[in-house]
Amino acid sequence: MIRVLGIETSCDETAASVVSLDGGAAPEILSPKILSNVVLSQIEEHAAFGGVVPEIAARAHVEALDGIVEAALADSSVSLDEVDAIAATAGPGLVGGLIVGLMTAKAIAAAANKPLIAINHLEGHALTARLTDGLDFPYLLLLVSGGHTQIVAVRGVGDYQRWATTVDDALGEAFDKTAKMLGLPYPGGPNAEKAAATGDAGRFAFPRPMKGSAQPDFSFSGLKTAVRQAATAIAPLSDQDVADICASFQAAVADALGDRVGRALARFRQEFPDQAKPALVVAGGVAANRTIKATLEALCAQAGFAFVAPPQKLCTDNAAMIAWAGIERLRAGIAGENSADFVPRSRWPLDSVSAPMVGSGRRGAKA
Numbered sequence: 001m002i003r004v005l006g007i008e009t010s011c012d013e014t015a016a017s018v019v020s021l022d023g024g025a026a027p028e029i030l031s032p033k034i035l036s037n038v039v040l041s042q043i044e045e046h047a048a049f050g051g052v053v054p055e056i057a058a059r060a061h062v063e064a065l066d067g068i069v070e071a072a073l074a075d076s077s078v079s080l081d082e083v084d085a086i087a088a089t090a091g092p093g094l095v096g097g098l099i100v101g102l103m104t105a106k107a108i109a110a111a112a113n114k115p116l117i118a119i120n121h122l123e124g125h126a127l128t129a130r131l132t133d134g135l136d137f138p139y140l141l142l143l144v145s146g147g148h149t150q151i152v153a154v155r156g157v158g159d160y161q162r163w164a165t166t167v168d169d170a171l172g173e174a175f176d177k178t179a180k181m182l183g184l185p186y187p188g189g190p191n192a193e194k195a196a197a198t199g200d201a202g203r204f205a206f207p208r209p210m211k212g213s214a215q216p217d218f219s220f221s222g223l224k225t226a227v228r229q230a231a232t233a234i235a236p237l238s239d240q241d242v243a244d245i246c247a248s249f250q251a252a253v254a255d256a257l258g259d260r261v262g263r264a265l266a267r268f269r270q271e272f273p274d275q276a277k278p279a280l281v282v283a284g285g286v287a288a289n290r291t292i293k294a295t296l297e298a299l300c301a302q303a304g305f306a307f308v309a310p311p312q313k314l315c316t317d318n319a320a321m322i323a324w325a326g327i328e329r330l331r332a333g334i335a336g337e338n339s340a341d342f343v344p345r346s347r348w349p350l351d352s353v354s355a356p357m358v359g360s361g362r363r364g365a366k367a
């Protein structure tokens with residue numbers, strides 16, 4: 001039995017969780033349990049500013065984290081003495097929040113005489129499908145959040161290869177900026193989806209960025225500009241105009257995303273020909289979007305891939321994924337010898353081989 005306390009503070013969620021893994025008689029069969037999963041969202045603190053304000057985020061983490069850790073331990077009925085390690089997000093993210101989380105984790109680890117495991121937030125997202133669905137390696141991950149838009153081949157614990165990323169905005173960022181432009185409240189993504197539900201997706205022929213391009217990457221800033229031009233041309237906007245723009249934008253995004261992901265599925269087939277039923281896993285807040293989900297589901301069905309979408313609560317930022325990444329690292333024997341000296345990294349690519357992209361689709365450092 002392994003039990004890890006996870007801590008997540010890289011953006012605007014203060015989170016702590018205890019996850020256990022009971023090896024039992026067949027340690028190769030994963031049987032993890034989320035014993036607690038406490039997430040405090042700061043959305044209200046940032047809403048007035050239309051986006052995450054790093055200083056406000058850091059202060060809110062300082063104020064909340066102790067209580068959130070206590071609540072996670074209490075909910076799990078596991079004492080600090082009984083955990084095997086403390087895992088904390090050490091990057092990428094907003095550096096103020098990372099410092100709060102990592103320093104708190106170091107203090108707890110030192111006081112309780114437990115090892116500290118510094119976790120890459122993206123690795124947390126990448127390994128979640130093994131916690132929720134017991135997925136085997138390798139699989140393909142599409143991470144679409146406010147800070148990242150990436151396709152990653154997940155080959156093993158600590159073995160990731162980024163196949164595509166955005167050359168400008170992250171997809172969630174494109175949703176948020178588009179929504180803001182149209183006067184919809186923060187956070188923009190869910191509100192744009194809601195508006196789109198009553199709109200005509202055929203009214204505006206927005207571009208499908210990168211569609212058909214041999215280059216694997218994403219781009220969304222041109223689409224955002226096209227939306228701005230269309231909105232300016234017909235201003236002032238009625239509610240129906242806003243709905244039509246949102247529906248047309250969402251259709252363009254789903255179409256472009258489908259094209260990019262389709263390419264990656266084909267590449268995965270080529271690189272891993274032995275997999276009878278390979279899997280595409282989605283993670284990140286944008287994965288909640290039903291139009292996008294339906295597009296990806298259809299694509300997977302057509303390509304013979306399993307479509308794995310972990311519960312939304314575990315797709316967005318949380319600490320269960322960080323605790324789980326800690327357990328995976330402990331099991332793989334790569335938990336890190338010197339984590340107590342680990343310094344937070346606001347930038348920390350999951351895949352050290354891939355060159356960073358210009359802009360790299362990061363808003364602040366949200367993942």
Ligand code: KG4
Nearest residue numbers: 145146147172189190284285286289316367
């Ligand atoms: O993963 P997440 O909760 O936080 C991080 O970015 O780390 O993702 C938040 C992003 C925001 O940009 C939000 O607007 C977007 O996900 N989002 C959506 C939807 N729900 C959340 N975008 C489109 N459609 C949605 N239903």
Ligand code: ZN
Nearest residue numbers: 145316317367
């Ligand atoms: Zn994230």
